[in-house]
Amino acid sequence: MFLTGAGAVAGTVEMLPSLSSTHQPFRFVAMNEDDECRLRNLIQISHDQNRREHQFIIKDRTW
Template identity: 50%
Template sequence: MPYLPQLQSQPSGRRAERVRFEESTPVVLRFPDGKRSSGQLQVISTTGGLLCLPQPLQPGAVGKLMFLIQGGGSVLGEAQMLSPMSWERQPFRFLTLHEDDRTRLQCAIQSRLAQTKRQSEQRGREREQMENFRAW
C-alpha cells in the first residue's frame, strides 16, 4: 500500500526527522520520458531530502528515485524535484513511498539518529574528563 508523505501529519506539527548518512549514498532518478540522472543523497527524511546532482533538474519534474541503505536494502519512491538551492544541490519531496520502503527508510533514519546521539554523549563524557584533568 502506498504511503503518501504529504498527507501524513507529524505529531505536534513537527517536521520529519532528517539525517545525513555517514557513508556516501548514490541515487538514481528515472523519469517517464526515459531520461535518467544520478547523484548523491545529502539529507533524507520520510518526506523528502536533498540531492547533490551534476546539474539541476527541472523543478516540478516527477520521477522514480532509488537508493540503497547500507545493510537495509533499497528504497524506491516517486519523487518531485523542488527548486534548486544551488547548481549542485536540489531538494525533492516524496509523492509516494510504499510501506515497506518507508519502513526501511524510517529504520535507517532511527539507527542514524541513535548513532549520532551515542557519539554526542561520548564526546560529552570525553570533554568532562578533559575538564577534570585541566590544571587550574
C-alpha cells in the same frame, strides 16, 4: 530508487529548489509500506548513532 545500506528504497519524489550546485533536495510524496518502513528504520538507526557519538564527545570533553 535510492540505494541504502539496507537495500533499495523506491518512491515518488518531488524535486525541490536547489540551494547548492552539489546537492539536490527532494521530498518523498509516495512510497509503498515496505520501503517506508525500511527508510524509517534507517533514519532511526542514523539518529541513534549520532546521539551516541555526541554523548561520547560530551562525556570525554575536558571542561
